[in-house]
Amino acid sequence: MRPLNVDPMPELPTINLKPATLSRIDEVITHYPVKRSAVLMVLHAIQEDVGYISPAAVEWIAARLELQPINVQEVVTFYPMFRQQPIGRRHIKVCRTLSCALRGAYQTCATFEREFNTHRGEVSPDGEVTVEFVECLASCGTAPVVMIDDDLHENVDGAAARRLSDRIKAEAAARR
Amino acid sequence: MPAPAQRRIIFRHIDEPGYSRDLACYVRHGGYDSLRKALAMQPAAIIDEVKKSGLRGRGGAGFGCGLKWSLVDRKSGKPIYLVVNADESEPGTFKDRYIIHQDPHQLIEGIMITCWANNVRQAYIYIRGEFPHGARILEEAIAEARAAKFVGPDVLGSGYGCEIFVHRGAGAYICGEETGLIESLEGKRPYPRIKPPYFPAVLGLYQCPTIVNNVETLCHVKYIVEVGGEAFSQIGTPNNTGTRILCVSGHVQRPGYYEYEVGRITLGQLLNEVCGGPLPGRKFKAVIPGGSSAKVLRFGETFTLKNKDGSTRTLAVEDIPMDFDTMAACGTMGGSGGVIVMDDSVNMVEALGNLNAFYAHESCGQCTPCREGSLWMKKITGRMVHGEARAEDGALLKGVADQIAGRTICAFGEACSWPTQSFVAKFGDEFQGYAGTKRVPRPDGAAELV
Ligand SMILES: Cc1cc2nc3c(=O)[nH]c(=O)nc-3n(C[C@H](O)[C@H](O)[C@H](O)COP(=O)(O)O)c2cc1C
Numbered sequence: 001m002r003p004l005n006v007d008p009m010p011e012l013p014t015i016n017l018k019p020a021t022l023s024r025i026d027e028v029i030t031h032y033p034v035k036r037s038a039v040l041m042v043l044h045a046i047q048e049d050v051g052y053i054s055p056a057a058v059e060w061i062a063a064r065l066e067l068q069p070i071n072v073q074e075v076v077t078f079y080p081m082f083r084q085q086p087i088g089r090r091h092i093k094v095c096r097t098l099s100c101a102l103r104g105a106y107q108t109c110a111t112f113e114r115e116f117n118t119h120r121g122e123v124s125p126d127g128e129v130t131v132e133f134v135e136c137l138a139s140c141g142t143a144p145v146v147m148i149d150d151d152l153h154e155n156v157d158g159a160a161a162r163r164l165s166d167r168i169k170a171e172a173a174a175r176r
Numbered sequence: 177m178p179a180p181a182q183r184r185i186i187f188r189h190i191d192e193p194g195y196s197r198d199l200a201c202y203v204r205h206g207g208y209d210s211l212r213k214a215l216a217m218q219p220a221a222i223i224d225e226v227k228k229s230g231l232r233g234r235g236g237a238g239f240g241c242g243l244k245w246s247l248v249d250r251k252s253g254k255p256i257y258l259v260v261n262a263d264e265s266e267p268g269t270f271k272d273r274y275i276i277h278q279d280p281h282q283l284i285e286g287i288m289i290t291c292w293a294n295n296v297r298q299a300y301i302y303i304r305g306e307f308p309h310g311a312r313i314l315e316e317a318i319a320e321a322r323a324a325k326f327v328g329p330d331v332l333g334s335g336y337g338c339e340i341f342v343h344r345g346a347g348a349y350i351c352g353e354e355t356g357l358i359e360s361l362e363g364k365r366p367y368p369r370i371k372p373p374y375f376p377a378v379l380g381l382y383q384c385p386t387i388v389n390n391v392e393t394l395c396h397v398k399y400i401v402e403v404g405g406e407a408f409s410q411i412g413t414p415n416n417t418g419t420r421i422l423c424v425s426g427h428v429q430r431p432g433y434y435e436y437e438v439g440r441i442t443l444g445q446l447l448n449e450v451c452g453g454p455l456p457g458r459k460f461k462a463v464i465p466g467g468s469s470a471k472v473l474r475f476g477e478t479f480t481l482k483n484k485d486g487s488t489r490t491l492a493v494e495d496i497p498m499d500f501d502t503m504a505a506c507g508t509m510g511g512s513g514g515v516i517v518m519d520d521s522v523n524m525v526e527a528l529g530n531l532n533a534f535y536a537h538e539s540c541g542q543c544t545p546c547r548e549g550s551l552w553m554k555k556i557t558g559r560m561v562h563g564e565a566r567a568e569d570g571a572l573l574k575g576v577a578d579q580i581a582g583r584t585i586c587a588f589g590e591a592c593s594w595p596t597q598s599f600v601a602k603f604g605d606e607f608q609g610y611a612g613t614k615r616v617p618r619p620d621g622a623a624e625l626v
């Protein structure tokens with residue numbers, strides 16, 4: 001047991017990050033007069049690299065930014081985009097807010113769920129996708145809209161959702 | 177009266193064939209001339225031009241831009257920051273997206289002019305997490321501008337230096353609220369700060385004086401320097417100057433973004449002529465004119481307003497000009513410019529249920545009335561739709577909403593209660609009758625909303 005009032009510099013836990021991720025992290029930290037400000041940008045960099053934020057990543061970030069792990073954890077748990085478990089290979093985010101709903105977003109989402117035999121918020125049985133509802137994506141004029149990973153798809157009615165699903169399935173088949 | 181022509185200033189080059197977002201194209205079209213002009217002016221003179229222009233913020237509150245700048249504490253000895261609000265998260269709003277993706281240098285030029293005018297050496301663009309390409313595009317554009325000395329330690333050889341960095345959010349609506357945004361930029365949960373004392377102009381980012389402006393607002397600043405404050409103030413209508421981008425979504429034939437002089441087009445012209453009217457066989461029922469938080473308008477209701485000379489005039493919903501002041505006089509707001517249209521296929525209980533789910537999801541949870549109230553409003557409308565609706569539900573909803581607005585740290589309290597208050601007040605008949613109507617199947621093709 002170490003004495004309570006001593007707060008030694010914790011060792012950096014090891015997590016496997018690509019060199020590009022590490023240099024991106026070094027870079028973004030220089031953007032702020034206070035290291036803590038870099039938390040969101042570092043979390044994005046790590047999630048893009050690893051796919052999710054593990055407990056080890058939380059500790060690593062805390063040490064890197066000279067914070068307590070809880071300071072990182074409370075950010076991870078507040079912001080909807082950060083996740084603490086791996087998800088399907090592709091992330092399908094269907095906007096459910098009013099303008100999209102008026103144009104059929106619920107049906108669009110149901111189509112994706114049916115195509116991949118899954119439920120919102122779960123990884124599909126084949127591991128290919130996670131389908132989720134999200135709130136307004138600021139593209140209400142081309143509703144309903146869907147983001148698949150980083151890309152926005154507009155006017156995604158049921159038929160378009162089936163076409164997008166077919167494309168994902170074809171890519172998956174080509175990989176196997 | 178036929179609708180006036182669009183006046184594309186901010187969206188001049190949006191969707192223009194052959195126009196690309198790179199620096200060379202921007203410069204070919206006169207880009208950064210306004211920055212050059214600004215650097216030859218005294219900062220105080222630029223602030224004067226912006227005051228003269230009458231420009232009001234395009235982020236939602238419509239606060240005078242020049243006035244905001246003049247409230248900045250310039251005596252503290254601390255650095256002054258500019259934070260660009262590119263969170264674009266108010267449902268129904270989709271305009272900053274196109275500036276960022278298609279014309280990023282227009283924004284960067286507006287930022288640099290604003291920084292010079294306010295002695296800012298560091299600006300941050302806070303962009304919502306769901307614009308990953310937008311963030312990359314902005315970073316590339318800043319790098320290009322830096323290489324050409326439009327940004328950086330020595331802007332155009334003037335000796336003035338200023339950097340811009342891009343900061344990404346991560347999917348939380350409350351980061352659009354300026355003090356929540358500042359907390360988020362400090363690497364924390366975006367819990368809005370209480371005002372007073374935390375007015376950004378005095379105690380903002382890192383407890384330093386901070387200016388927070390919307391993306392579109394800063395593009396207008398660039399145009400004000402280009403044409404002068406006086407000329408800008410002639411565009412639009414008195415106290416509602418310039419152009420603004422109107423984003424129309426929902427049940428119209430041609431949803432999309434349209435730029436008009438503020439107050440020179442009516443809601444009816446916008447929806448019927450510009451957007452092609454209702455979908456085939458449908459009639460307009462309701463419209464939310466300024467982002468989802470604005471109070472809903474019911475087609476058929478009228479507003480009797482006082483004129484300056486003491487006489488009155490009566491407006492139908494279709495007659496309301498798309499401005500700040502008349503919208504406010506009619507009990508709603510121009511807000512963020514997001515116009516959401518609902519036709520007669522929509523059941524208003526279900527539409528409110530959709531919005532209540534949004535607000536319950538997005539409340540940051542600091543204030544009890546907002547955290548609990550937004551959740552209860554969602555639960556009540558959810559129960560009405562999916563379970564059992566009771567005759568007293570309308571009054572119950574109103575009772576919850578009335579206990580939120582005015583009792584919270586930030587304006588989200590108003591934002592989440594206004595939809596419920598206005599839906600219940602204006603469509604009380606549907607809330608009363610929902611228990612009966614719900615078992616009637618939806619009209620053909622009507623969408624599920626909750
Ligand atoms: C709940 C809430 C959400 C907001 N979201 C946004 C937003 O997404 N974008 C924005 O520019 N302003 C938003 N605002 C307004 C900002 O707090 C702030 O007033 C604005 O960015 C100031 O810029 P302006 O004066 O240029 O309009 C929001 C306000 C509230 C209360």
Ligand code: SF4
Pocket residue numbers: 350367368538539540541542543544546547584585586587588589
């Ligand atoms: S009003 Fe709501 S969103 Fe704003 S600080 Fe309070 S709990 Fe958070």
Ligand code: FES
Pocket residue numbers: 095096097098099100101135136137138139140141143145267268269
């Ligand atoms: S409501 Fe779906 S993008 Fe705005």
